[in-house]
Amino acid sequence: MHQTAPATYPQFFFRSSGRALRPVAAGLAVCAILFGGLACARADTAMVRDDHGRLTVAPDSPLAARLSVTSVTLASPSRTIPVPGEIRAEPSQSLSVMTPVAGAIVSLPVSAGDHVTRNQVVAELASGDMALATTDATKARAGLDYARRALARAQGVASAGGAATRDVESARNAWLQAQAEDDRATARLAALRAQPGQGGVIRLTAPIDGTVSAVNTAAGAFVTDPTAPLMTIVGTGQVWAVAAVPENLADTVHVGQQADITVAARPGLTAHGTIAAIEPALQADTRTLQARVVLANDDAMLKPGMFATVTILTPQPPRIMVPQSALLMNNDTVTVFVETAPHTYRRREIEIIYDDGDLCEVISGLSAGDRVVTQGAVLLNDD
Template sequence: MGCAILAAAIAPGTAAPAAMVRNDHGQLTVAADSPLAARLSVTPVTLVSLSRTIPVPGEVRAEPSRSLSVMTPVAGSIVSLPVSPGDPVTRGQVVAELVSGDMAQAATDVAKARAALDYAHRALVRAQGVASAGGAATRDVESARSTWLQAQAEDDRATARMAALRASAGYQAGQGGVIRLTAPIDGIVSAVNTAPGAFVTDPTAPLLAITGTQEVWAVAAVPENLADALHVGQQTEIDVPALPGRTAHGAISAIEPVLHADTRTLQARVVLANGDGALKPGMFATLTVLTPQPPRIMVPQSALLMNNDTVTVFVEVAPHTYRRRGIEIVYDDGDLCEVTSGLSAGERVVTQGAVLLNDD
């Protein structure tokens, strides 16, 4: 369906009366006080900047930095697991408790190292006092100093190991080797891979996964033939079939540099705020990329006339004076049609009632 062309098909005798219109070699002057003048609408020709829309399929994904696994730094037996898949959690909330002999041993090592360091320090002070009174040899002081330095190194080692264990999982250490694993981020428990009573022997095995949904990614699969049309920073509209009537907006933040060989697509992502959690990772989405186009001259359909297979408009050359002019247009659907030649920005054309000026 192309632009609607108003055919100037006025039968003989139906043209505007001579009293209303004066024709001077194709230049039509309409009496300012005539009924015809009141039926004419004249509009300036303007440049219109339109955007080309490129719809591409995609999906909602969790941001990788907001999807984390909770693991235990040492082997142990799970005694409590107070969360289930789908439960919301906050950062620092206890999500699992374990009893670990390794943890108890690490705590004992710290206590022993502190005691040994304290004893070595007191022995060094005592040896230095005896030596200053002339009652001990220098080698006794050096021996006490060496013992103190070794005790200090052992205390540093035990303390550093304990600190590393705590930092590696963000847990709280309780008495008797109890470890309380906590959520590293705010989010939703997306998977639980263990149960109370289970004995964990592999510290690299995730006990549960937490996904943060305050921000998500809308990832588009861009076909190879459209890759050059997309750029970082372009605005997009994201529609999710599962949420009819809701359209999100965002700019392309990144485009993968490598084409996926199996699908011949590039992945472009848009970061979206998701404070209400309505956008769920895994949802299908359509990303419509808005690609700005150069400004174009556009006129309403109602201004167009067909005369002898030529598209024309009436251009105002003086107040209430009009001349027919042939133009070329791009046939397209919509209320406006693009004019490729025959008109310039700023010229005024008749957009309503042009058929009444037909002089054929």
């Protein structure tokens, strides 16, 4: 008969010999490898108690520390509509400088591209009409003074009984005429922005702060047409961003909506404003509706003529939004874990509308005030 060799098993010796302890250590290592996974699984199971789908997590467990719970709220996200646009000078800030009288240009201290401030002298003209106006004003002022003194003398003589009433009335009439003539001459000088005694030189000043965009004359030229612009000054302290809204989006754009404006020539610069006006008719050639955004431009970074992108923010009705990190996907079913009590959670199916952002809209399954697990939900398991 053949004898079967006895089975060999790990030997455990509890002796003080160094050689004898080696098999003991080897046996413990094998046990750790064979049963480590089961022990971890039992430890994880001990963290979560499943009561018919209601999961309770031990408050002092490592799993509880990895869960983040957030209340569901109503949000009003904005739909963004990017459309092409252009930076334009505000028409009321683009003014032409013209001379009110004919004359020869004796000084032209500015040129195209120069920045000017309000009331800065931009041109000087020698004009016979200007000389006549200042002379008339001086004569009218002298005549008014003489008439005033003559009326005072007549009134004094009359009070002493030495003059007739007719003389007083005549002096009063002369004084009234002199006063009217002085008012006329003064108004004429005011229209020319001149002062009595200035002579025949008229100084033209900038009506606004801005930049000289064009100069149409030169020193030494004789101006005969008062309606011809000598130069054009464009104010850049405020500009327009004009958006070209496509015809199919015209009904979504309204006055008062917020808009962000970016320009390719200024990377990193974003201007913010609101739609101030919308033209009533479409552009026939482009089939677009022009919406105007007024922008402050104190630093003159935005130049008229720059191409821009106008992103119009269209507010949407309040909706329930949740972070996409809270979603658990199971085939075609989307679920979240809802906290029903402290450290107690239940899986709930929801319907959503996918979005490219961090949030998505919930159509059904959640209400405002529900608390959902937004971080660590995948660690919960109620299967």
